Amino acid sequence: MSAIAGHFSYGITVFLMVAGLYILMARANLLKKLIGLALMQTSVYLLYIAPGKLIGGTAPIIAEGFERYSNPLPHVLILTAIVVGVATLALGLALVVRIREAYGSIEEDEILERED
Amino acid sequence: MVDHLPALQVVLPLIAAPLIILVRHRGFAWLTTTAVSYACLVIAILLATRAGGGGAISYAIGSWQPPLGIEYRVDALSSFVLVLVSLTASFVAPYAHRSLGAEVARDRHYILYAMYCLCLAGLLGITITGDAFNIFVFLEISSLAMYVLIALGQSRKALVAAYQYMLMGTVGATFYVIGVGLLYLMTGTLNLADMAIRLQSVGDVRPVFAALAFITVGIGLKLALFPLHQWLPNAYAYAPSMVTAFVAATGTKVSVYVLLRFYFNVFDPAVVFEELPTRETFVVLSVAAMIVASLVALYEHDIKRLFAWSSVAQIGYVTLGIGLDNEAGLTGSISHLLNHGVTKGAIFVLLGGIVLRMGTARVTVDSIVGLGRRMPLTAFGLVIAGLSLIGVPGTAGFISKWYLITGALDRGMWWVVAAVVVSSIIAFAYVWRVVEAAYWRPPPAAAEPYGEAPAGMLVAALGMVALCVYFGFETSFSIGGAREAAHLLLGSAP
Amino acid sequence: MKSDIILRVIAKLLMPFTLIFALYVQFHGDFGPGGGFQAGVIAAAAVVFYSIIFGLEAGRRLVPGWVVEKVLATGVLVYAVTGLAGIALGGNYLDYFVLDADPVTGQHRGIFWVEVGVALTVSGVMIKLFYMFAGRSREPEDA
Amino acid sequence: METLTINVLLAVMAVTVTAMALQRNLFGVVVLFGIYSFLMATVLVALDAVDVAMTEAAVGAGVSTVLLLGALYLTGGTEAKPSRRPLLPLALSIAVGAVLVYGMLGLPGFSDPGAPIHVHVAPHYLEASVRETGVPNVVTAVLASYRGYDTLGETAVVFTAGIGVIALLRRRREKESR
Numbered sequence: 001m002s003a004i005a006g007h008f009s010y011g012i013t014v015f016l017m018v019a020g021l022y023i024l025m026a027r028a029n030l031l032k033k034l035i036g037l038a039l040m041q042t043s044v045y046l047l048y049i050a051p052g053k054l055i056g057g058t059a060p061i062i063a064e065g066f067e068r069y070s071n072p073l074p075h076v077l078i079l080t081a082i083v084v085g086v087a088t089l090a091l092g093l094a095l096v097v098r099i100r101e102a103y104g105s106i107e108e109d110e111i112l113e114r115e116d
Numbered sequence: 117m118v119d120h121l122p123a124l125q126v127v128l129p130l131i132a133a134p135l136i137i138l139v140r141h142r143g144f145a146w147l148t149t150t151a152v153s154y155a156c157l158v159i160a161i162l163l164a165t166r167a168g169g170g171g172a173i174s175y176a177i178g179s180w181q182p183p184l185g186i187e188y189r190v191d192a193l194s195s196f197v198l199v200l201v202s203l204t205a206s207f208v209a210p211y212a213h214r215s216l217g218a219e220v221a222r223d224r225h226y227i228l229y230a231m232y233c234l235c236l237a238g239l240l241g242i243t244i245t246g247d248a249f250n251i252f253v254f255l256e257i258s259s260l261a262m263y264v265l266i267a268l269g270q271s272r273k274a275l276v277a278a279y280q281y282m283l284m285g286t287v288g289a290t291f292y293v294i295g296v297g298l299l300y301l302m303t304g305t306l307n308l309a310d311m312a313i314r315l316q317s318v319g320d321v322r323p324v325f326a327a328l329a330f331i332t333v334g335i336g337l338k339l340a341l342f343p344l345h346q347w348l349p350n351a352y353a354y355a356p357s358m359v360t361a362f363v364a365a366t367g368t369k370v371s372v373y374v375l376l377r378f379y380f381n382v383f384d385p386a387v388v389f390e391e392l393p394t395r396e397t398f399v400v401l402s403v404a405a406m407i408v409a410s411l412v413a414l415y416e417h418d419i420k421r422l423f424a425w426s427s428v429a430q431i432g433y434v435t436l437g438i439g440l441d442n443e444a445g446l447t448g449s450i451s452h453l454l455n456h457g458v459t460k461g462a463i464f465v466l467l468g469g470i471v472l473r474m475g476t477a478r479v480t481v482d483s484i485v486g487l488g489r490r491m492p493l494t495a496f497g498l499v500i501a502g503l504s505l506i507g508v509p510g511t512a513g514f515i516s517k518w519y520l521i522t523g524a525l526d527r528g529m530w531w532v533v534a535a536v537v538v539s540s541i542i543a544f545a546y547v548w549r550v551v552e553a554a555y556w557r558p559p560p561a562a563a564e565p566y567g568e569a570p571a572g573m574l575v576a577a578l579g580m581v582a583l584c585v586y587f588g589f590e591t592s593f594s595i596g597g598a599r600e601a602a603h604l605l606l607g608s609a610p
Numbered sequence: 611m612k613s614d615i616i617l618r619v620i621a622k623l624l625m626p627f628t629l630i631f632a633l634y635v636q637f638h639g640d641f642g643p644g645g646g647f648q649a650g651v652i653a654a655a656a657v658v659f660y661s662i663i664f665g666l667e668a669g670r671r672l673v674p675g676w677v678v679e680k681v682l683a684t685g686v687l688v689y690a691v692t693g694l695a696g697i698a699l700g701g702n703y704l705d706y707f708v709l710d711a712d713p714v715t716g717q718h719r720g721i722f723w724v725e726v727g728v729a730l731t732v733s734g735v736m737i738k739l740f741y742m743f744a745g746r747s748r749e750p751e752d753a
Numbered sequence: 754m755e756t757l758t759i760n761v762l763l764a765v766m767a768v769t770v771t772a773m774a775l776q777r778n779l780f781g782v783v784v785l786f787g788i789y790s791f792l793m794a795t796v797l798v799a800l801d802a803v804d805v806a807m808t809e810a811a812v813g814a815g816v817s818t819v820l821l822l823g824a825l826y827l828t829g830g831t832e833a834k835p836s837r838r839p840l841l842p843l844a845l846s847i848a849v850g851a852v853l854v855y856g857m858l859g860l861p862g863f864s865d866p867g868a869p870i871h872v873h874v875a876p877h878y879l880e881a882s883v884r885e886t887g888v889p890n891v892v893t894a895v896l897a898s899y900r901g902y903d904t905l906g907e908t909a910v911v912f913t914a915g916i917g918v919i920a921l922l923r924r925r926r927e928k929e930s931r
Contacts, residue, residue: 014850014853015767015850021846026843028833031825044294045797049800051861053800061890061891071870071871072878072892073895074300079804080907083812086812088256088260088282089817090915090918093824095279095282095921097828097921098267098275106828111276115273123697130905133912134685135687137679140679175703178696178702178898227919234912249903250902267920304869304872314869319859320860323859651815658819682916683912686909689905715887717886724905728908732911743820743827
């Protein structure tokens with residue numbers, strides 16, 4: 001069971017990353033591209049955190065009566081990654097808003113048409 | 117205090133940024149930025165002298181010994197890049213004052229200086245750290261700052277350029293994190309030196325290979341490895357001049373450093389270069405960059421874009437040395453980081469002066485007609501820097517190309533030597549277009565005479581031009597440092 | 611929404627509780643989940659909520675934009691200067707052991723100030739992001 | 754039971770993402786993104802990452818969704834029909850996915866106590882953090898002390914983004930409205 005569980009979480013990680021990358025590359029809408037980017041970044045959370053889990057373990061807060069804790073280090077790293085993700089998203093959205101004001105559109109094709 | 121130089125190297129510009137925001141005064145912002153840039157240069161030089169001779173300085177942040185805590189590690193390679201970054205910063209920062217006045221709204225200046233400090237802190241942080249995840253964090257600081265700096269350009273195209281760079285850059289950073297994640301899962305550590313030791317006895321090589329692929333593509337996006345360079349020309353062309361000068365001289369170079377570090381010091385070079393087709397891939401991609409991007413530059417009218425494309429080609433020279441994977445090749449690569457950095461920095465700084473005097477961000481080959489008479493010093497500087505770009509003997513560009521050719525000959529790759537020569541001839545052709553317009557074409561009769569760039573800008577520009585020549589003769593730092601770094605990477609005694 | 615009396619009363623009532631919860635999350639982070647980042651987001655949420663109910667201008671009167679800008683810069687400074695204190699007291703950068711005669715107390719002190727820095731910057735940035743996006747009207751009016 | 758819960762949640766997440774890819778009404782996509790983030794937070798709780806889950810709920814489902822809605826209001830709601838067939842992006846993403854699958858096949862098994870991450874570095878944190886830092890929440894101890902420098906960097910990233918958004922979105926006439 002646990003072997004299947006492991007591979008299942010890996011499978012979903014890969015799926016999320018591929019889906020995010022696909023949305024980012026295939027879609028022409030600048031906002032949708034950013035959502036694809038955000039999806040791709042979230043796939044990393046699972047890559048780091050799922051392997052840190054120990055079945056029967058508990059959250060890494062030391063307390064009486066617990067012996068087995070899940071690995072805290074990936075949690076710390078992903079906390080940083082989440083923050084970086086939202087920072088990038090905020091900046092990206094600000095750029096999209098400005099592009100919309102400057103070009104009147106957030107569709108890639110229309111923007112390229114209006115460039116020259 | 118001397119013991120804490122590694123931390124101060126990064127913390128000084130990092131503290132300067134919030135200070136600038138708190139005080140919110142453009143003069144203060146400019147002074148702080150300049151002072152911090154000079155301080156960083158002094159620290160970098162001190163570190164370089166202390167880390168020379170094959171030694172390394174290790175600094176445990178928070179007094180937590182690695183691999184528990186984050187380690188700063190200065191050795192021959194990182195100190196070389198630290199000097200390169202802070203040297204460029206200390207030329208560009210004092211020059212920014214006048215250049216920005218013409219290109220960016222005044223109420224945004226203090227923000228731009230804060231971003232510049234953050235970008236500097238990020239680039240230095242990437243270079244000095246010995247921790248894989250810390251690289252990612254500082255990569256993001258420098259990248260986010262760069263996106264903002266580029267978006268502050270005058271034209272609306274700057275916004276689109278910044279957006280595209282942001283997309284590709286973030287994909288690159290995410291790939292890097294995925295690669296590091298795989299390595300972490302296989303080794304349990306994030307410290308680069310510890311990781312290298314533990315990778316030797318890893319249970320399964322498949323995650324390591326995948327990590328290598330992700331890190332290569334991720335950092336390749338950041339360093340504009342052909343064909344992942346699409347973000348670069350527009351980003352360089354539409355950013356404010358001082359930003360272009362700084363980013364072009366440093367941004368991609370630091371990414372090259374990360375790649376070198378991983379290829380030679382984290383992964384087993386025997387695996388990277390013997391078992392996988394890394395050498396062939398890098399040589400082919402580099403040659404393609406050298407030829408294709410130079411040809412594009414040849415047909416470009418906008419001068420900033422012309423030199424941006426030339427940067428893609430020059431990055432090809434840098435990555436060529438990685439593909440050659442021998443002492444001469446790597447020495448050429450590493451010294452080209454510096455030599456091309458000062459050359460391209462000089463060119464973009466000079467272009468900033470032209471932009472200021474012409475009053476338009478769009479400078480084309482046709483619009484600089486008569487520059488030789490209108491701005492004689494600037495035009496002369498462009499010629500010298502152009503010669504260095506081509507690689508004429510007596511300039512910085514020649515030295516690193518010489519080592520690259522030696523490296524290719526050591527491998528018996530004659531066709532690569534031919535490619536370097538062809539690419540240099542194309543470089544001559546596109547530089548000639550600029551020179552011809554500046555000196556030989558008669559200016560239109562009705563043209564207004566505009567004078568030389570302001571003294572403050574000119575001093576910075578000509579200082580960098582002088583470096584192009586200086587490093588063409590005095591190579592004890594550029595080649596000496598690079599060779600020491602190459603020895604370090606190849607694991608051979610100096 | 612400005613005229614809805616129930617919402618306005620609830621918003622005013624909720625405000626102190628949200629802020630107290632933020633403080634709880636901030637200082638309980640040593641023992642349970644939470645810390646400066648989460649507390650910063652919650653504190654910012656209180657201000658954002660207030661601004662949504664009473665209007666952006668009211669929010670800006672309560673917490674002016676320039677104050678927010680100072681706060682978010684102060685946070686990074688607090689963090690970075692805590693690190694420098696380590697050097698000043700004879701340790702390495704971000705060394706908390708030297709912040710007190712007792713190393714564990716020193717660690718506590720260091721973590722406290724560092725988390726304060728994180729909370730200040732995060733709450734400041736989140737409020738600022740809201741002000742910036744909400745303050746932008748749909749069509750560029752002053753272009 | 755633990756693994757079953759996790760797997761069901763993961764499957765629902767995959768469905769949500771598929772719906773997001775197909776949906777062209779951007780408002781719908783943003784709502785789905787909020788749902789997705791909540792699911793992610795729940796999975797993270799099940800994976801014992803309570804601090805991360807709390808942050809993801811606040812940031813992913815909260816801040817990100819609010820920002821997306823704000824941007825959506827300013828930019829308009831529907832995505833245009835794609836003009837070309839996205840074969841190259843599809844091929845590239847699948848190739849990247851294939852490399853990742855190849856790499857993941859060699860990873861240690863799920864919940865294997867002998868995996869490198871469970872025997873190197875992390876055990877020291879779990880065993881010594883109370884003694885060395887006096888903080889029982891190991892995540893806080895590592896975040897603020899052992900790897901406190903990463904967190905300084907993280908704060909700087911947030912700061913950069915905040916100042917960057919000011920640079921991009923602040924109106925001119927507002928500049929002296931103190």
